Amino acid sequence: MADVVVEQGRVGRTSQRKGASLHNVLGRKSTVAFFLTLPLILVIALLVLYPAIYSVHLATLNKSMQKFVGLGNFTFLFKRETFWMVVKQSCIFAVTAVIFKALIGFIVAHFVHNIPGKKQRKWRGMLLVPWVIPPAMSTLAWLWLFDPSYSAFNYTLSFFGIGPIPWLGETFWARFSVILVNVWYGAPFFLIMYLAALKSVPDQLYEAAAIDGANWWQKIWYVTLPMMRNIIAITTLFSLIVTFANFDIVRILTAGGPLDTTQLFATWAFQVGIQSSDIPLGACVSLFMVPILAVAAIFILRDVTKRGNEA
Amino acid sequence: MSRKTLTRRQFVAATAMSSTALIAAPYVRGAYAAGKLSIGFWDHWVPDANKASTALVNEWAEKEKVEVSIDYITSQGNKLLLTMASEAQAKSGHDILSSQIGWQPHAYDDLLEPVNDVMEPVIKQNGEVNGTVKYLGQSGGKWLAVPGTAGSQIKGPCSRIDLMKKYANIDVQEMYPAGSPPKADNWTMDTFLKAAEACQKGGFPFGIGLGQTPDSIDTAGAIFQSFGAELVNAKGDITVKTDAVRQALEYYKKLIAFLPPDAPSWDDASNNKWLISGRGALIMNPPSAWAVAKRDAPQVAEQCWTHGFPSGPKGRFAPFQPFFWSIWKFSKNKEAAKSLLSHLSQPSAIERFVQASGGYDLPAYANMTTLKTWAEEAPPKGTLYHYPNPYNHQTLSIAAAPAPPKIAEQIYNQGTLTKMVLRYAQGEKMEDTLAWAESECEGFMRS
Numbered sequence: 003m004a005d006v007v008v009e010q011g012r013v014g015r016t017s018q019r020k021g022a023s024l025h026n027v028l029g030r031k032s033t034v035a036f037f038l039t040l041p042l043i044l045v046i047a048l049l050v051l052y053p054a055i056y057s058v059h060l061a062t063l064n065k066s067m068q069k070f071v072g073l074g075n076f077t078f079l080f081k082r083e084t085f086w087m088v089v090k091q092s093c094i095f096a097v098t099a100v101i102f103k104a105l106i107g108f109i110v111a112h113f114v115h116n117i118p119g120k121k122q123r124k125w126r127g128m129l130l131v132p133w134v135i136p137p138a139m140s141t142l143a144w145l146w147l148f149d150p151s152y153s154a155f156n157y158t159l160s161f162f163g164i165g166p167i168p169w170l171g172e173t174f175w176a177r178f179s180v181i182l183v184n185v186w187y188g189a190p191f192f193l194i195m196y197l198a199a200l201k202s203v204p205d206q207l208y209e210a211a212a213i214d215g216a217n218w219w220q221k222i223w224y225v226t227l228p229m230m231r232n233i234i235a236i237t238t239l240f241s242l243i244v245t246f247a248n249f250d251i252v253r254i255l256t257a258g259g260p261l262d263t264t265q266l267f268a269t270w271a272f273q274v275g276i277q278s279s280d281i282p283l284g285a286c287v288s289l290f291m292v293p294i295l296a297v298a299a300i301f302i303l304r305d306v307t308k309r310g311n312e313a
Numbered sequence: 314m315s316r317k318t319l320t321r322r323q324f325v326a327a328t329a330m331s332s333t334a335l336i337a338a339p340y341v342r343g344a345y346a347a348g349k350l351s352i353g354f355w356d357h358w359v360p361d362a363n364k365a366s367t368a369l370v371n372e373w374a375e376k377e378k379v380e381v382s383i384d385y386i387t388s389q390g391n392k393l394l395l396t397m398a399s400e401a402q403a404k405s406g407h408d409i410l411s412s413q414i415g416w417q418p419h420a421y422d423d424l425l426e427p428v429n430d431v432m433e434p435v436i437k438q439n440g441e442v443n444g445t446v447k448y449l450g451q452s453g454g455k456w457l458a459v460p461g462t463a464g465s466q467i468k469g470p471c472s473r474i475d476l477m478k479k480y481a482n483i484d485v486q487e488m489y490p491a492g493s494p495p496k497a498d499n500w501t502m503d504t505f506l507k508a509a510e511a512c513q514k515g516g517f518p519f520g521i522g523l524g525q526t527p528d529s530i531d532t533a534g535a536i537f538q539s540f541g542a543e544l545v546n547a548k549g550d551i552t553v554k555t556d557a558v559r560q561a562l563e564y565y566k567k568l569i570a571f572l573p574p575d576a577p578s579w580d581d582a583s584n585n586k587w588l589i590s591g592r593g594a595l596i597m598n599p600p601s602a603w604a605v606a607k608r609d610a611p612q613v614a615e616q617c618w619t620h621g622f623p624s625g626p627k628g629r630f631a632p633f634q635p636f637f638w639s640i641w642k643f644s645k646n647k648e649a650a651k652s653l654l655s656h657l658s659q660p661s662a663i664e665r666f667v668q669a670s671g672g673y674d675l676p677a678y679a680n681m682t683t684l685k686t687w688a689e690e691a692p693p694k695g696t697l698y699h700y701p702n703p704y705n706h707q708t709l710s711i712a713a714a715p716a717p718p719k720i721a722e723q724i725y726n727q728g729t730l731t732k733m734v735l736r737y738a739q740g741e742k743m744e745d746t747l748a749w750a751e752s753e754c755e756g757f758m759r760s
Contacts, residue, residue, distance in 0.1 A: 065719075065759045066423075082756055083749070151575060151587060171578035259525050260577040261732050276391065276398050278726040279420035279719075280759065 060285040067282060075286040084262055084270070085287070092266045092291075094177070096246040099184040100238060103245075106185065107192020107237075114193065115200045126197070133190035141254040144183045148255065173263040176256050180264050183251050188244075192237055199233040200226070232306050239302040243295050267291050348646045349380045350653065353407035355393055355464045355636060356385035357670065358601065365669030366463060366657075373656040379649050388413040397421065400641065408644035409653065411461055412637045414527065415449040415711060416725065418457035419718035425457045426640040431651050432456040435658040440679030443709045445633045449718060457639065459654045460677035462666040464636035466599035467675060467700060467709065468531045471619045473517070474693070476594035480515035481508035489620035491695020492688065494704045497621055502539060505623035506567055512594035513571040520587030520596040521572055522579030523735050525728030529579060531632030532597045533730040534712020536568075537561045539625025544724055544754050545716035553751040557627070559743060564625075565734040577735055589613060597632070600690075600697055604671055607692070615692040619700045621707050631702065633709035635677055672697045679705075723757035 027033055064071045079085045114125050132140065147154045148169035159165040169179045207225045216224065227234075249268035252258060258265035258273060265273070267288060275284015352370065357363050363385050374381040384407065386393045393413040400406030401421050412418065418425060436442060442450075446460045477483045483504070489495045509519045522529035537543075542561035546552045569576070573587070585602040587593040589610050596602060599619075606614035622631040638657070640650040656662060663676045664684055672686045682701040690697045702709060712730055713721035724730070729750060737746045 078756075078759070083752065151573065151583065151592065152590070166575075168575050168578065171575045176578070256578065257525055257580065259728075261735055272391075273727065276394055278723045279398075279416065280723070281398065281402075283759070 057285040057289060060282050061289050063282045065280050065282060071282075075283055079283070079286060079290070084265070087262060088265050088267060088270045088287070089290070089294075091177075091264065092246060093294075095181060095184070095248070095252075095264075095266055096242055099181050099188065099245050100241050102181070102185045103188040103192050103241060104234070104238060106189040107196050110189070110193050111196035111200055114197055126194070129193055130190045132187050133194075137187050138250045138254065140187065141183055141251050144179075144186075145255055148179055170256050171260055173260060176260060176264045180252050180255055183255065184245060184248060187251070188241060191241065195233055195237045196230065199230040203229045235302050235306050239299055242298055246291055246295060347377050347379045347649055349382070350374075350409070350646050350649045351407045352381060352383045352653075353386050353393075353396060353410040354383055355411040355413055355461075356387040357463055359604070359670045359673060362463060362666070362670040362674070365665050369657060369662050369665060370653065373653055377649065377652060379646070379653075381653075386411070404641075404643045406641065408646055408650045409638055409640055411464065412458065412639060413464070414726075415445070415635045415637060416718060416722040418450050418637050418639055419452060420722060421639070422452050422457050424642050426642050426644065426647050426650075428456045428459050428640065428651060428654065431459055431655050431658070435459070435655065436678070439658065439660060439663070439676070439681055442677045442679075443633065445709050445711050445714065446635050446677040448714055449635060449711065450637055452718075458637035459639070459658060461636040461638045462657075462663050462674045462676045463670070464634075465675045465677060466634050466673065467702060468528060468597050468599055468632040468634065469620060469622050469700070469707075470595050471588065471598055471600065471603055471617055472595045473588075473593070473613070474616045474618050476512060476515070476517045476616075477508065480517065480594065481511040483508055485618045485620055486693075486695075489618065489699045491698040495621055495699060495706050497624075497706070500621065500623050502536070502564060502623050502625045506564070506571075508595075509568055509571040515594075517592065517594040518571060518573050520579075520584045520593035521568070521576065522581075522584055523569065523572070523576040523731050524579045524583075525731060526579075526581045527634065528581045528584055528598060529576075529731050530712050530725055530728055531634065533565070533734060534714075534725075535622055535630045535632045535710060536565065536625070537712070537730060538630040538708075538710050538714070539623070539627055540564065541625075541627035543715065544713065544729065544750060545720050545757075547715040547717070549717050549720060549758070551751055551754045553754060554747050558747065558750075560626075562734060562737045562743065562746065566738045569734065569738040588617070599673055600671075600700060601673060603696065604673065611692075617696055618693070619697055621699060621702070624707075629707040630710045631707040633675075633711060672700065675701050719760075720754070720757045724754065727753070727757075729753050 060067070061075055062070055062072055064074070110129065114122055114129065117125055146152075153166070153169060155169065156166040159167065168175055170176050203226060207229070208221055211221050211225050246266075247268050248266060249272065252264055252266050252269045253272070256264045258269045262270075267290060271284045271287040274287055275281045354363070354366055357366075367383060370381055370383060373379075386396055388394070391413075393411065394417075396406070397410055397412060397417055400410065401424050404424070442460060450456055450458050450460055472485045474485055477485050488497050488500055512519060521532050523533075537558070540557050540561040542555070542557040544551070544553050544558070552558075573579075573593075584593075584596040584598055585605065588596045588598070588602045589606045591610065591613050600617075603614055603617040603619065606617065622629055638654050640647055640654070644650055657666075660681065663678075663681050664686075666674045667676070667684050667686045672690045676682070682703045684701075687697045687701055687703075688695065699706075711721075711725070713724035715721075716724060733746055733750050736749065737743060741749075
């Protein structure tokens with residue numbers, strides 16, 4: 003009987019310990035955080051991970067999707083002139099648009115930062131408008147402005163004896179137009195991120211710089227930019243990914259024309275995959291964005307981590 | 314409170330009686346005894362046209378005791394195309410689905426239910442279908458889909474009577490008189506080119522797009538075919554470097570000089586706007602532009618005349634864009650779907666489609682090209698008389714035919730023809746353009 007009592011006591015203690023350790027595990031901040039993010043993880047797995055894996059699977063099939071061809075689709079693409087044109091154009095489009103968005107966002111953020119109190123809120127709200135309108139809708143308005151035959155821009159320019167400019171009909175102007183619309187749409191995102199970063203730069207640093215005799219440029223170069231480096235890097239990376247994968251602006255404005263010279267990865271993937279019923283090749287085209295963006299992400303995030311460690 | 318008890322005998326008797334009544338009773342058909350059917354129709358741009366489809370389907374559903382649900386899916390932004398692609402991937406969705414461009418039946422041939430049993434009696438009744446419908450809807454003698462009236466269209470010339478008379482000295486009404494056969498022997502590619510030049514000099518250029526959307530591609534296709542120019546022949550051989558292709562490119566280069574300078578960036582709305590705004594003397598389009606002009610610019614509409622395509626050295630070809638209704642193999646109610654498609658292909662149903670769309674929709678059948686709608690539509694009266702090709706005056710065709718449909722689909726959707734003419738017209742050497750097109754076609758041979 004005593005043995006049993008002892009056993010029971012041991013069992014009781016073990017279960018108590020187990021209970022306590024489970025309690026400890028559940029009580030840990032990381033566990034709570036994990037459970038709190040679990041719904042999001044599941045949503046991402048379902049809506050991002052599954053389609054991503056599925057598109058890798060699709061990219062390994064032949065056109066009729068009945069045969070496994072391994073990397074055949076990728077090697078096929080390497081031989082296509084249009085594919086290399088799309089790679090080049092996507093890089094031109096994304097890099098140019100991100101540079102201008104960052105530049106405009108940075109400059110305007112400074113202007114807005116210097117506007118006092120209530121007025122700043124109004125300006126902030128107004129400047130965010132392009133970013134909050136669904137791009138498909140705002141791009142339609144741009145399409146009317148660029149309209150080949152009835153362009154409001156050309157109408158205005160005609161008063162100054164300029165034009166008509168083939169906004170969407172010539173390679174240079176078509177590329178200019180799609181980049182312009184992308185910059186118009188995306189610059190407010192940079193503006194708001196940079197504004198937030200600017201507000202977190204301690205005034206004492208500027209005061210110290212002023213005492214040291216720094217001019218406005220030196221203040222930007224030696225104070226503002228170093229303090230904003232991480233946010234600039236993260237914003238650039240994020241924007242690069244989104245701009246690289248852009249679809250709606252090009253699709254609505256030029257549909258990739260003229261002569262495919264504004265075609266990006268996403269628009270060409272759509273044309274090849276959906277319009278021309280070659281889904282495996284379309285999947286393959288869109289997957290090409292991954293290695294390019296992964297390399298950019300590694301470089302940018304490596305720097306962010308390095309600076310984080312230094313700090 | 315009194316309580317009536319049920320004895321065992323009473324229970325057995327009641328059960329036996331009710332069982333007998335159930336078995337002996339006559340069969341009463343429930344409201345939806347023949348199951349359910351879900352349909353994805355193309356969302357017609359003419360508002361009342363959808364109502365006509367709904368009414369026709371409901372009449373059939375009531376008679377056949379089928380519960381139907383209809384989704385009208387727009388072709389804007391390729392939504393219908395995307396729906397078909399996603400349903401094919403998921404192997405689930407509507408029982409019947411419209412296809413917005415005629416290439417879909419071949420693209421999904423292994424997933425579509427053959428419909429020979431629908432098509433054979435319908436053809437017997439309505440007359441033979443044109444070659445393009447056969448080319449797109451049949452594979453190895455098997456019908457993959459039923460040609461749908463709603464949406465099917467010919468994209469021939471819609472000319473301004475006054476401007477063509479004034480600048481090109483061409484009376485389009487005399488050439489294509491309402492109620493009688495065309496007198497269009499002189500309506501050739503050369504005449505067309507001269508007319509384009511004259512109208513351009515008069516300040517009203519022909520509105521023909523050079524973009525990568527169907528209207529531009531369809532016109533290019535018909536012009537290429539009228540020169541006998543094929544990029545890939547029916548056997549699947551690449552035939553880009555031929556004299557016929559060279560001739561077509563040369564012709565186009567001359568024509569482009571008289572088209573609006575922004576034509577390379579035109580989409581399918583641009584030509585409509587061009588005509589409605591009164592800036593052009595001719596466009597290649599079904600009568601949608603004219604129909605909108607009736608509402609927005611009546612003075613333009615009353616000068617519009619839809620007629621046949623000019624002929625080239627190898628014949629007179631007009632771009633035809635048939636829509637199809639297809640049944641998925643995974644449909645759970647194929648018999649009902651076939652019965653409905655058969656109902657929608659009856660002459661009376663076709664007449665209602667045509668009437669509801671103001672003459673825009675074209676049936677694919679030989680006996681159905683002389684309906685009164687086309688004769689009566691106005692202004693001006695008879696403007697649509699020649700739209701359905703009532704005298705088989707021209708061959709209805711689709712760009713990139715006769716290449717095997719899965720290759721032709723690539724040539725068509727990637728705008729290879731318009732890209733070729735644009736490259737050449739912009740100064741690229743002929744042989745370079747041909748080499749580029751040949752390499753593109755090689756890429757389209759994937760199976």
